[in-house]
Amino acid sequence: MKRKLQSTTSKLLPAAAILALLAIWELVSDTGLVPKYMLPSPVDVCSAFVKDFPLLWENSWVTLAETFIGLALGIVIGFLMAMIMDFFTPVKKALYPIVVITQTIPAVAIAPLLVLWFGYEMVPKVILVVFIVFFPITVSLLDGFESTDKDTINLMRSMGAGKIQIFRYVKFPAALGNFFSSLKIAVSYAVVGAVISEWLGGFMGLGVYMTRVKKSYAFDRMFAVIFLISGLSLLLMLAVKLIQKRCMPWENR
Amino acid sequence: MNELEIKNVCFSYTGEEYVINNINLSLGEGELVSILGVSGCGKSTLFNVVSGLRKPQKGKIILDGEDITGKSGKISYMLQKDLLLPYRTIEDNVALPLILSGTKKKKARLAVQDGMKKFGLDGTQKKYPCELSGGMRQRAALLRTYMFSGKAALLDEPFSALDTLTKSEMHSWYLGVMDEIKLSTLFITHDIDEAILLSDRICLMTGKPATLSEEIVINEPRPRSRDFTLTPEFLAYKKQILSKL
Structure with a gap:
């Protein structure tokens, strides 16, 4: 009973904080403390969202498609890299520094290059998302593979397990927890990555739409897009959480 | 016939000084032989050699007439840590050795049910290791070892991580089950009482490099009961061992 009460308060608190923040914002905007054309009130943003919904909807699909394709490829590449590096130590020694270096290159800086190389269609966006996603996936999986208990691996060997069997039955499931926490980060990065690369050139997508409404100084519509993007990221993170629960039933006991 | 034979085994990690020297031991069918010695004397090293994880510089390990020196996958062991995989249910953990050797999952699950009953694990099939008590987890780990090699097993201080009450409960249980499963067991321990209670023979491991001195x-x-520990014979054995360690 007490526990249930605690969990309701723990859900109520953040909701109350968000509502309070929105209320303050509404007040600041309505009283004219900050002029309306610079900071539209939450109500204005909502009405802009409703009015623009068909356009937003259309553009969301493009952004989401880029995000999903990029995510899928990023996960596959990250997984394969982590697996190869785990199986062959020399490969890990050779590639790991390069993997780290790729992450010191700011995504915003290579996005225009990608546009120049691959044009204005989907390809450069997907590549940028892959570039952003594969790193956390690779590193977290590799960490997970390496953190498996040496005694467990020895025991598996004593039962005649080969390298691939040890990977399948011990290392891979052991790394799942790591994988999902990095995936949660990766999905939100992926959406942002897709939007950033759309800013720099494209025909459709939330990023393209954003640059358009920016040019017309339509602040309320800008905010509507921002809300939508963060909403989409949140939904994706939630989806990851649900998938994790399905894939790791032992965690819920 | 001897199930497991250890012949003149010497092993060194560095290639210079031997950790264990000239170990000879044979283990008959259904027999339980304990190796008793202080912590760090080389008992676990001997286990690594017997299980094939390490190759001895000299000597041979023979299981059922077959030379298995340096070959892993022939004889399994169990440690004080249960090492059950947290993401597999108890029955899938126990069935793992069968699955590793190529049995289909469904068949492997069926094959372990009999053992689950014998080991008092019925009803825990679909549970995960974290839902079981320490004693039950050790039972599952022992059953897994048994499923792997129904003939001989190495137990490395299997009950030493348990609290005293659970440990004595496990001893009573083990005394009951050991005659039923007829597993030839090499048992490592530093607990003298445990060794006397469970073993047919006790080998003392002493010295540096370690040898089996006595x-x-x-x-x-057999079957023995826990009351054996209260008899004068038990105390006589204990005195004898203490004087030689």
């Missing part, structure tokens, strides 16, 4: 036969018929 063998003590426990002439108490």
